[in-house]
Amino acid sequence: MINKPVTIxxxxxxxxxxxxxxxxxxxxxxxxxxxxxxxxxxxxEKMGYRANAFAINLRNNKTSTxxxxxxxxxxxxxxxxxxxxxxxxxxxxxxxxxxxxxxDVGKEIINVQTMFDNRVxxxxxxxxxxxxxxxHFLNLQKRGIPVLFFDRTPAGSDLPALTIxxxxxxxxxxxxxxxQGATKIVxxxxxxxxxxxxxxxxxxxxxxxxxxxxxxxxCVLINDLSEEAGIKAANTxxxxxxxxxxxxxxxxxxxxxHELKHHGKxxxxxxxxxxxxxxxxxxxxxPSLTTVDxxxxxxxxxxAKNLLAHIEEKIDINLTANIILKTPLLIRQSSLRxx
Amino acid sequence: MINKPVTIxxxxxxxxxxxxxxxxxxxxxxxxxxxxxxxxxxxxEKMGYRANAFAINLRNNKTSTxxxxxxxxxxxxxxxxxxxxxxxxxxxxxxxxxxxxxxDVGKEIINVQTMFDNRVxxxxxxxxxxxxxxxHFLNLQKRGIPVLFFDRTPAGSDLPALTIxxxxxxxxxxxxxxxQGATKIVxxxxxxxxxxxxxxxxxxxxxxxxxxxxxxxxCVLINDLSEEAGIKAANTxxxxxxxxxxxxxxxxxxxxxHELKHHGKxxxxxxxxxxxxxxxxxxxxxPSLTTVDxxxxxxxxxxAKNLLAHIEEKIDINLTANIILKTPLLIRQSSLRxx
DNA sequence: CAATTTATTGCAATCGATTGTACAAAGATG
DNA sequence: CATCTTTGTACAATCGATTGCAATAAATTG
Numbered sequence: 001m002i003n004k005p006v007t008i009x010x011x012x013x014x015x016x017x018x019x020x021x022x023x024x025x026x027x028x029x030x031x032x033x034x035x036x037x038x039x040x041x042x043x044x045e046k047m048g049y050r051a052n053a054f055a056i057n058l059r060n061n062k063t064s065t066x067x068x069x070x071x072x073x074x075x076x077x078x079x080x081x082x083x084x085x086x087x088x089x090x091x092x093x094x095x096x097x098x099x100x101x102x103x104d105v106g107k108e109i110i111n112v113q114t115m116f117d118n119r120v121x122x123x124x125x126x127x128x129x130x131x132x133x134x135x136h137f138l139n140l141q142k143r144g145i146p147v148l149f150f151d152r153t154p155a156g157s158d159l160p161a162l163t164i165x166x167x168x169x170x171x172x173x174x175x176x177x178x179x180q181g182a183t184k185i186v187x188x189x190x191x192x193x194x195x196x197x198x199x200x201x202x203x204x205x206x207x208x209x210x211x212x213x214x215x216x217x218x219c220v221l222i223n224d225l226s227e228e229a230g231i232k233a234a235n236t237x238x239x240x241x242x243x244x245x246x247x248x249x250x251x252x253x254x255x256x257x258h259e260l261k262h263h264g265k266x267x268x269x270x271x272x273x274x275x276x277x278x279x280x281x282x283x284x285x286x287p288s289l290t291t292v293d294x295x296x297x298x299x300x301x302x303x304a305k306n307l308l309a310h311i312e313e314k315i316d317i318n319l320t321a322n323i324i325l326k327t328p329l330l331i332r333q334s335s336l337r338x339x
Numbered sequence: 340m341i342n343k344p345v346t347i348x349x350x351x352x353x354x355x356x357x358x359x360x361x362x363x364x365x366x367x368x369x370x371x372x373x374x375x376x377x378x379x380x381x382x383x384e385k386m387g388y389r390a391n392a393f394a395i396n397l398r399n400n401k402t403s404t405x406x407x408x409x410x411x412x413x414x415x416x417x418x419x420x421x422x423x424x425x426x427x428x429x430x431x432x433x434x435x436x437x438x439x440x441x442x443d444v445g446k447e448i449i450n451v452q453t454m455f456d457n458r459v460x461x462x463x464x465x466x467x468x469x470x471x472x473x474x475h476f477l478n479l480q481k482r483g484i485p486v487l488f489f490d491r492t493p494a495g496s497d498l499p500a501l502t503i504x505x506x507x508x509x510x511x512x513x514x515x516x517x518x519q520g521a522t523k524i525v526x527x528x529x530x531x532x533x534x535x536x537x538x539x540x541x542x543x544x545x546x547x548x549x550x551x552x553x554x555x556x557x558c559v560l561i562n563d564l565s566e567e568a569g570i571k572a573a574n575t576x577x578x579x580x581x582x583x584x585x586x587x588x589x590x591x592x593x594x595x596x597h598e599l600k601h602h603g604k605x606x607x608x609x610x611x612x613x614x615x616x617x618x619x620x621x622x623x624x625x626p627s628l629t630t631v632d633x634x635x636x637x638x639x640x641x642x643a644k645n646l647l648a649h650i651e652e653k654i655d656i657n658l659t660a661n662i663i664l665k666t667p668l669l670i671r672q673s674s675l676r677x678x
Numbered sequence: 679c680a681a682t683t684t685a686t687t688g689c690a691a692t693c694g695a696t697t698g699t700a701c702a703a704a705g706a707t708g
Numbered sequence: 709c710a711t712c713t714t715t716g717t718a719c720a721a722t723c724g725a726t727t728g729c730a731a732t733a734a735a736t737t738g
Contacts, residue, residue: 005482007694018718023695033716053456054397055694058723063393073421079413086412086439095453098437100425114434117392143344227619254623261625280566281620284593286600346724357688362725372686394724397693 006049015043026051057119065095066307067120069111071103071128071152075251076279077296078126081150084300085124092308094121101128109136116140122307127152129191134159146310150303155195162303164327166196169292170203172329173246173274176290178211180272180337182244185213188221188233188256189248197222200248200276223252230255238263243271250275250282250291257285257334272335287333294327345388354382365390396458404434405646406459408450410442410467410491414590415618416635417465420489423639424463431647433460440467448475455479461646466491468530473498485649489642494534501642503666505535508631509542511668512585512613515629517550519611519676521583524552527560527572527595528587536561539587539615562591569594577602582610589614589621589630596624596673611674626672633666 008022015022017036025032025040032040057063066089070078086096097118101108108128115123116139123140125147134154137147146160153161177185187204190197201220208215221236223229230252237245237260245260247253253275257267265271267287274290275282282289302323347361354361356375364371364379371379396402405428409417425435436457440447447467454462455478462479464486473493476486485499492500516524526543529536540559547554560575562568569591576584576599584599586592592614596606604610606626613629614621621628641662 005694009694019695020697020719021717023697024717027696031716036716050452050456052397052458052694054393054458055723056696058391058393058397058694058725059696061723072418073412074415074418076413076415079418082412083439090438095457096437098435099429100422113389117389118434119391119393227622251619251623258623258625280590281623283566284590284597284620284624286597286625344724348724358725359689359727360687362727363687366726370686375686391724394693395726397695397724398726400693 005052006044006047007052008049011040011043011047011049014047015039061119063119063121064093065097065118065120066304067097067099067115067118067123068125069099069101069108069115069123070126071101073098073100076281077277077294080296081126081300081303084297084302085304086300088301088304089308092312094308101131103128103130105131105133112136112140116143116145120145122146122148122311124303124307125149127154127194129194132193146307148303148307148310150299151196153195155193155198160306160322162299162306162323162325163195164294164299164325166199167203167206169276169327169329170200170246171207172203173276173290173292174204174207175210176329176331177244177246177272177274177335178207178213180244180268180335182272183213184219184240184242185244185246186219186221186233186237186240186242187246187248188223188225188230188252190222190225192222197248204246225249225252227251227255230257231259234259234263237271238265245271245273247273247275250277250279250289253289253291254281254285257289267334268337272337274335278330282330282332290332290335291330292327293330295325299325344391345383345386346391347388350379350382350386350388353386354378400458402458402460403432404436404457404459405461405463405643406436406438406454406457407463408438408440408447408454409465410440412437412439415620416616416633419635420465420639420642423636423641424643425639427640427643428647431651433647440470442467442469444470444472451475451479455482455484459484461485461487461650463642463646464488466493466533468533468536471532485646487642487646487649489638490535492534494532494537499645499661501638501645501662501664502534503633503638503664505538506542506545508615508666508668509539509585510546511542512615512629512631513543513546514549515668515670516583516585516611516613516674517546517552519583519607519674521611522552523555523558523579523581524583524585525558525560525572525576525579525581526585526587527562527564527569527591529561529564531561536587543585564588564591566590566594569596570598573598573602576610577604584610584612586612586614589616589618589628592628592630593620593624596628606673607676611676613674617669621669621671629671629674630669631666632669634664638664 008019011022012019021032022040025037026044028037099111101111105128108131140147148160150162153163189201192198205215221233225248234256247256253273257273260271267273276292278291278293282291347358350361351358360371361379364376365383367376438450440450444467447470479486487499489501492502528540531537544554560572564587573595586595592612596612599610606612615631617630617632621630
């Protein structure tokens with residue numbers, strides 16, 4: 001048997017009151033007498049009343065839903081970010097609508113439309129790697145829906161964004177590898193349309209320059225940073241006779257290191273390696289992986305808090321300064337030659 | 340400047356037609372003449388019309404949103420499941436509303452309420468570990484909203500569920516470890532209220548029984564299967580002088596193995612180890628980890644397809660047979676003594 | 679050419695909750 | 709006791725799309 005939902009009209013009929021009184025009574029509006037409030041609330045409870053979200057949203061023309069668009073869900077980092085976001089917005093009474101662009105602008109555009117159709121109260125976005133034009137987000141802005149970018153943010157735009165200092169992190173890692181004696185460092189990274197990978201490369205170059213190591217184009221390997229890419233890269237590294245590797249993500253670094261060991265290379269003796277993100281895997285593999293601590297949970301929390309502030313206090317989000325999180329370098333066995 | 344959304348009334352005014360005609364025209368209803376349809380569709384396009392989802396949902400009293408409640412998002416397996424679900428439902432025009440119970444029944448109950456409030460068309464659920472009573476899902480059933488459980492499913496209920504044969508998998512792993520010469524096998528597992536962990540333990544016991552190895556209560560370590568738990572368990576394993584370990588998840592297995600190696604134990608020579616899930620980490624660590632291939636992506640796809648079939652064809656989901664996926668044992672270095 | 683059918687389009691109610699305003703009953707004031 | 713507040717509740721419009729039914733115009737038929 002299928003029950004149908006209880007409405008304020010049903011409650012009104014039972015208590016012989018007007019629907020408007022029920023509506024106000026449920027919200028403890030002062031214009032409804034206390035005894036009446038009690039009766040209403042008790043009856044609503046008893047009848048199993050649940051407000052119809054659509055009716056409310058239609059009336060208010062907004063929701064308590066936050067949208068989030070990310071390139072892919074299957075990374076530890078992203079799960080952490082989402083966990084951080086959920087933690088904040090749930091306790092503020094919001095829901096999350098999640099979707100993935102799967103690194104494709106086309107899908108990203110569709111996702112933005114869907115988010116708009118569902119009248120999200122705000123949007124958190126980490127861009128697909130091949131997104132260069134961000135026109136599809138401007139419609140939301142026009143409609144007064146705040147958009148906040150995190151991690152993968154639009155290049156050369158003044159839209160509000162939450163990032164880490166990728167250039168500085170790239171520099172720190174590279175400098176550390178050099179200080180550990182590396183003289184030829186390969187950098188494995190992702191699509192250069194993406195700010196994160198571009199900036200890490202910049203940092204890498206700056207460190208080389210500072211230590212007067214010539215930059216070689218052949219030492220920069222651009223791929224999808226997957227497990228397979230790491231294996232492939234390992235072979236290139238051996239051919240290049242490099243003695244240092246800086247990978248822009250831990251999974252790829254781990255698989256690359258695994259493959260290098262397979263080929264008889266000793267880490268860190270023959271080659272020093274560093275990753276990026278501080279994924280779980282970086283702690284468990286042997287030798288443990290030097291990496292950059294990318295605080296996903298914290299990033300999620302901060303992103304959510306900022307967005308909420310803009311939604312609820314109606315401050316123009318475009319006036320927000322960009323936020324840059326600190327990312328400490330975690331030095332572990334994979335790069336430590338002289339303890 | 341903030342634009343306000345275009346409605347069918349705006350279009351109607353522009354074309355000097357009735358809103359109802361616009362509504363029908365946009366859906367290419369046969370009662371609207373073809374030229375009028377053209378005019379309507381073109382004008383809608385031009386004015387940037389987007390249907391108000393709430394108005395539609397309110398009218399139809401249903402949505403094209405699928406809800407999903409999982410214990411935690413931060414596992415590779417779960418990301419895969421979600422990717423699989425998204426793949427299927429997106430191409431069918433549905434959205435995903437995701438939330439985590441964080442292994443807490445209380446939060447799970449709240450999540451179910453939220454899902455109901457948002458009138459999800461259907462619900463996919465993997466239970467929190469301490470959920471024993473599933474009364475909170477029955478309301479949805481009563482309201483005609485199909486619910487399908489996957490992975491962590493309710494014990495002793497006839498609700499539709501999608502699982503793997505955990506008992507058989509547990510048996511296969513244990514048997515394999517015994518065949519590789521293990522005589523005292525520790526089983527590290529999770530909350531026994533959860534079907535998956537309970538059944539894997541059953542399989543473990545059956546294998547011991549079959550090979551006439553006495554079952555010892557002290558050899559079953561129940562914890563949260565975290566990285567830390569793995570480290571702690573390693574010490575217990577050494578004290579117990581076990582020579583085999585079957586862990587109910589790869590991450591915990593990896594950290595446990597790491598810690599065992601740290602204490603000078605050789606894997607697989609001194610101790611054979613197997614995990615569960617075939618997470619990325621199982622392939623990258625050294626030695627590579629024997630594990631059970633848990634096909635997350637496939638599970639997500641099947642779950643979504645089944646749910647959709649029930650939503651769209653209105654077949655009573657409770658008549659569906661439970662689905663059980665195959666899970667091959669992947670034998671790798673961590674347990675292979677005699678090649 | 680009148681009568682009837684058919685093709686289009688419009689009217690108005692509906693979904694459930696909200697909210698400005700009107701109204702009635704109670705109490706306060708002179 | 710009449711007038712003015714105050715308090716509590718009700719009325720009715722509104723949000724945007726849908727849909728059964730009515731209405732009009734055009735086309736067909738006898």
